[in-house]
Amino acid sequence: MGLTRAERFKIKSALVDLINQDFDHWDLKRQNMLLGEFKLDLLDDDYNGSTFGDAISDASDADLIELYTIVAGQEPDELTNKALETQIGNWQPGMIRLFISHSAVHKEFVGGVARELAVVGIHGFVAHDAMEVSKPFQAQIEQALATMDAFVALVHTEFNESAYCQQEIGWAKGRHVPFYAIRMGANPKALAANDQWNSRQGDRPREIADEISEWIGNQPGLGESVTEGMFTSLRKATNYESAGATARQIARLTNLSEDQWTELDEIYHENNQVHDGILPTGALRPFYQSHGRTWPPVDAKALAAEAPF
Template sequence: MPIDVEKLELLRTIANALAERTLTDVNLLLHEAGLQELAWGHWQDDHYEVTDADRARAVLELIRDLPRADVDELALAVRQLFEVSIEVQAEKEATPLFLFASHLASQRALTGEVGEHLARWGVKLFVAHDSIEPDEEWQPEIERALRTADAGVVFLFPGFIESRWCDQEVGWLLGREVPTYALKFQGEDPYGPLGKKQAFTVRSGMTAAQVGDAIMDWIATKPALASGLDASLVAALQASGSFRKTDQIWERLHSASGLGVTEVGGLLTAVRDNDQVYNARGGIQGGETGPYAELVFKLAIAQPGFDANADLAREVARVRGLESLMPAHLAPEPDPWNRVGDDSPF
């Protein structure tokens, strides 16, 4: 369950700031925001003293269920109206996941095969190597990958602990506190701080694809990787090369929420351009089924980034015969020169 800590901090700051204002000012803001106004008893009482903490609690009850975008707008309004110091961070557009693989040179081929499988899910795996002495060309690239990786995957084989480079890579990842997944091969146990994390035992005979799927399952359990995973899956849908792959991607993507402008644009582009999406039918067992053009379009409509893609959505709806699904406020205006039963002489 992803928890938006920044949103919680904003809610608390807004509530505390409004608790210090008059009820008239607070209700004016709530009214403008389309929210229920507070009753007088929340601010003053003839029988007991209403504290700022009481007032803040009343405000929180009104605003805590607002979407993140609405909380950001409310915070900006509070900052401008009441000169309160509130830092509203612009939400970063999600990008496909970038993972760092720490592995022995002897296992580079296997690690590369796992990376190829993850690429079909839209996830990039940086395959480093355990060279004796990284040269000036390789070392900056490895360090750059370690600084920017969303997560790490450690391929633990016998001899891993003796590798000073692998050991430093793991330490770097753990020091950044990014999610790090240990894969145990041939009974090699994680050690040191890495040993505190649950490791996945790779059974004898497992293929690179199966190892890649295990990594995907692990990613899905990490809230910190949720937005990047959605971005990866959208990219994978655009590139899907078969109906079967579209089914597999949809199984992981169908419940996505909070997709931004870029991700929604990717969904719509997949419906418009990829015949392995718009010619396919499927869905989720026990859930909605049908043509993927319709299922993916509906998913796009439910996302915050949909309205900003209105022009693309209208194009996709027209090309794929999905006009009936367009939200009323974004549906194209009827052509006045092409009306049925028009008596115009032209």
């Protein structure tokens, strides 16, 4: 999600060149071993069939970078380091990147919205809260704007008077990312003024977060990422309460793919805040049972470790 098309093309081209330059080492068998590790489509020996370039065409940004480090046999070069920095920046890996434009006067309230969004796998970038003190303020904002997946403006009365907020809206409109605004006491002006936006003045951070997460879930290309973001939040949960809140959101999903069920099984066994917590297990148990899944989940890694050779 974080790499530009140009960066993806450069990395994929470098990968194909490295494979072709050392085909004695990277023969078909070894290429398929590598592709299999990343669950990508395997190649056959048909001369007119798919190529390595075809197989990696839909790989994620993170997988492309890791593939490059493996094939190159070294740490990422300048191009890959730049791509990695662009991809991660101040964002939490594995979560949807949402830039929340707001007036600094309301940063505490907006920080509360961001904390609620984190429960459902959405990283809300809130200037002042999300930035590193050792790096230039403006550069970090620009990096977040350049790598965001979606943009939300919380329009309090001070919002329209902020030059930063107006510039952020222009950046979002220029990048054509999914755009949403919520009226928090004022109507947006200029580029955001043409559309009708909901008024939520007086609502609590959780209610604002619920509206934002519902909107993101309906955006093409982001809906599936919401599920993966929830999994990331559950995997990283450091207490029963946050694990329970995320588990409740996961339990609202209609269904999961088999790979997603397997990932959820792994998270359950890996994080003791999940498998030892009354709140998360109370949410996940009926979710598993309603879909005919074994409860508690099977610990596939433990079974594999116990299996005889």
